[in-house]
Amino acid sequence: MSGVTEDKVLPNPADDTNGPQAPAEPSEGVLWRRLLRTNTAWIFLVLILLVAFFSILKPNNFPTEFNIRAIATNAAVLLIIAVGETFVIITGGIDLSVGYVLLFSGVTAAQTMNAFGNPTDRGWDLILLGLLVALVSGLAWGTFNGVLVAKAKVPPLIVTLGTLGMAWGMAQILSNGQDIRYIPSLLASVVGAGKFFAVPWLVVIAALVAAAGAIVLRMTRFGRYTFGVGSNEEAARRAGINVDRHLIKVYALSGLLAGFGGFLALAYFTTTTISGHANDNLNAIAAVVIGGTSLTGGIGTVVGTTIGVFIPAILASGFIIIGLQSFWQNVAVGAVLIAAVFVDQLRRRSRERS
Amino acid sequence: MAEPLLQARGIVKHYGHVEALRGADFDVFPGEIVALIGDNGAGKSTLVKILSGSEQADEGEITLEGHGVQVSSPLEAQRLGIETVYQDLALAPDLDGAANLYFGREIVRRGPLGRLGFLDDSAMHAGARKAFAELGVDLQNAQSPVANLSGGQRQSVAVARSVAWANKVIFLDEPTAALGVVQTARVLDVIRRIRDRGIPVVLISHNMPQVLQVADRIEVLRLGRRVARFNARGATMEQLVAAMTGGLDGQGSAA
Numbered sequence: 001m002s003g004v005t006e007d008k009v010l011p012n013p014a015d016d017t018n019g020p021q022a023p024a025e026p027s028e029g030v031l032w033r034r035l036l037r038t039n040t041a042w043i044f045l046v047l048i049l050l051v052a053f054f055s056i057l058k059p060n061n062f063p064t065e066f067n068i069r070a071i072a073t074n075a076a077v078l079l080i081i082a083v084g085e086t087f088v089i090i091t092g093g094i095d096l097s098v099g100y101v102l103l104f105s106g107v108t109a110a111q112t113m114n115a116f117g118n119p120t121d122r123g124w125d126l127i128l129l130g131l132l133v134a135l136v137s138g139l140a141w142g143t144f145n146g147v148l149v150a151k152a153k154v155p156p157l158i159v160t161l162g163t164l165g166m167a168w169g170m171a172q173i174l175s176n177g178q179d180i181r182y183i184p185s186l187l188a189s190v191v192g193a194g195k196f197f198a199v200p201w202l203v204v205i206a207a208l209v210a211a212a213g214a215i216v217l218r219m220t221r222f223g224r225y226t227f228g229v230g231s232n233e234e235a236a237r238r239a240g241i242n243v244d245r246h247l248i249k250v251y252a253l254s255g256l257l258a259g260f261g262g263f264l265a266l267a268y269f270t271t272t273t274i275s276g277h278a279n280d281n282l283n284a285i286a287a288v289v290i291g292g293t294s295l296t297g298g299i300g301t302v303v304g305t306t307i308g309v310f311i312p313a314i315l316a317s318g319f320i321i322i323g324l325q326s327f328w329q330n331v332a333v334g335a336v337l338i339a340a341v342f343v344d345q346l347r348r349r350s351r352e353r354s
Numbered sequence: 355m356a357e358p359l360l361q362a363r364g365i366v367k368h369y370g371h372v373e374a375l376r377g378a379d380f381d382v383f384p385g386e387i388v389a390l391i392g393d394n395g396a397g398k399s400t401l402v403k404i405l406s407g408s409e410q411a412d413e414g415e416i417t418l419e420g421h422g423v424q425v426s427s428p429l430e431a432q433r434l435g436i437e438t439v440y441q442d443l444a445l446a447p448d449l450d451g452a453a454n455l456y457f458g459r460e461i462v463r464r465g466p467l468g469r470l471g472f473l474d475d476s477a478m479h480a481g482a483r484k485a486f487a488e489l490g491v492d493l494q495n496a497q498s499p500v501a502n503l504s505g506g507q508r509q510s511v512a513v514a515r516s517v518a519w520a521n522k523v524i525f526l527d528e529p530t531a532a533l534g535v536v537q538t539a540r541v542l543d544v545i546r547r548i549r550d551r552g553i554p555v556v557l558i559s560h561n562m563p564q565v566l567q568v569a570d571r572i573e574v575l576r577l578g579r580r581v582a583r584f585n586a587r588g589a590t591m592e593q594l595v596a597a598m599t600g601g602l603d604g605q606g607s608a609a
Binding site for chain 2: 232238298299
């Protein structure tokens with residue numbers, strides 16, 4: 001039987017010199033056309049048009065260094081939680097709890113840093129301890145979500161709606177509903193308001209997180225399994241992938257990033273802002289979906305999510321600068337969200353017909 | 355004739371008080387295409403599930419290359435070199451052909467990046483191109499998600515995936531049920547190529563003309579037992595139908 005074994009197709013790829021019909025590498029024109037068929041390209045076009053629109057309308061106020069920096073800084077924390085949300089949605093799930101896991105982690109981190117007296121003049125050791133507590137808090141909520149989704153088979157919408165309420169309530173119980181207003185000034189001045197050359201540290205950190213997320217999603221086995229589980233969970237099981245464990249990891253990652261976001265929000269606002277996170281969940285999900293990630297799973301990119309984060313940020317800034325009420329931002333983001341999902345549906349239907 | 359590669363003896367399977375298999379036997383010999391046929395409810399699917407590890411037999415024994423084996427799970431079956439292509443293709447439609455071929459068995463890069471789980475996509479694409487080419491599967495665009503492929507191409511990817519990993523036996527459950535004429539011919543051609551490479555193929559099918567066309571040998575199940583074995587050459591449709599429906603007593607022209 002050994003002869004049979006050696007006949008296996010799978011292949012030492014190195015000796016693949018000339019397969020009879022090795023397909024030609026796609027030419028650049030084909031690549032461009034393929035790109036245009038993706039949602040990411042379209043949504044990037046929308047982003048460029050928005051920037052152009054506001055820049056032409058208010059050339060002295062919109063495209064300024066100050067304004068660009070403000071937009072990017074405001075979007076930084078949202079981008080970090082949206083990266084985790086991207087992984088979750090690609091598995092075909094959803095994480096509604098990120099905004100309040102972020103809040104909870106900010107509260108536990110702030111309380112830890114206040115446990116030894118007024119932290120204003122304290123140094124990096126206490127800041128790192130606070131960061132650790134925030135990360136562990138987020139990771140714990142995320143793992144809890146993942147176990148309930150994967151093992152208890154409760155639908156993710158319900159699990160994370162439940163933990164949304166629990167994390168929110170626990171944050172208020174721990175803090176008695178009072179914002180904690182003292183954090184080490186070093187944290188606020190360096191991480192919250194500091195710059196690396198001309199770029200705010202918050203933006204640098206968010207960019208690094210997004211880059212890492214994109215690399216993990218596209219280039220690693222973890223990313224491949226994320227797509228596979230979202231694309232066909234049964235196929236993943238039959239392929240021998242531990243689907244439950246993977247789902248737990250993905251929700252844990254989302255929680256971890258929410259915890260990290262909570263710490264950064266603390267640095268940025270210098271307070272826990274208990275009442276300020278009502279929209280974070282939906283903004284994160286909207287960013288992911290606007291960025292072309294499919295709610296039915298199996299499709300998505302971190303690049304798209306990044307663009308999806310910036311569209312609401314640019315609308316908000318632009319509307320204020322051209323003098324519209326900022327409430328219009330919510331209307332516009334809602335419309336973009338629906339349009340993005342509509343386009344996704346059209347794409348899926350045309351694919352199924354083919 | 356050579357020793358059977360895979361042999362099942364006296365397989366019994368109950369579902370509650372329903373007896374799906376009542377002491378079924380089955381043999382697969384090296385290098386053959388053997389068709390497993392039977393009317394609805396004859397126990398074909400149950401037998402395949404047991405041999406591919408999805409279900410456990412209540413009684414009976416399975417030997418592979420003369421050794422008794424416990425096929426306790428689909429993963430155990432895969433470890434033994436037994437692959438199954440299911441009727442509802444177990445592919446991830448959003449992944450491309452290469453990613454599906456290597457799904458769950460990805461090649462990672464050498465060195466520290468590999469230990470972090472970084473994939474070697476070029477190696478997998480090269481391996482996939484080779485695997486598809488050897489089966490004569492023409493994928494216009496190997497980088498395209500399999501959802502964009504035709505039914506026949508998708509079936510071919512699923513078959514290629516099994517061939518790539520099977521080194522003992524491949525089970526194909528109604529591989530052409532959803533396909534058109536041209537695509538069916540392609541898949542049958544792929545099946546012959548697998549056989550010609552020395553890996554026996556078990557074909558589960560309802561389609562009698564197709565079975566007669568492609569199989570070397572035919573085993574017939576009826577009411578949970580093997581009732582007949584035919585050499586495909588010389589067998590007629592009438593004989594097969596008679597065996598399936600009980601119009602024929604005892605063994606057919608024994609193989």
